[in-house]
Amino acid sequence: MVILPDECVSPHVAMAQRDHVRLEWRRPYQALERARPVAWTCFCRATVYELLESAGQAFLRRTVQLDGRHEVHETSVRPINEARTIWTALLTGRTR
C-alpha cells in the first residue's frame, strides 16, 4: 500500500528491534474509569496503538483492524510517567 506522507498526521511505530521488550497484552477489562486517548498511531496501519490516561494512571491499547472486526488488547494500568515511557519505546521499536 502506498500512502503519501501528507495523508498521515499521526506517528507510525518503528519496526520492532531484534531485542525489543515484549509487553504483556491482555483482554480489555475496564480497569481505569473514564480513560481517554491522549496519543495514537496512524490509522493507515492494520495495527493501531493508543495511550489512554485518567487520574494519573494510564495504559496502552492495541487494536488490530481485521476484515469486519477489531481485535483489542491492553496493557496493565501503570503510573502515567511509566506508561508514557513505554509509549515512546513502542514508537521507536524498543518495545512491542
Ligand SMILES: [Zn+2]
Ligand atoms: Zn499513516
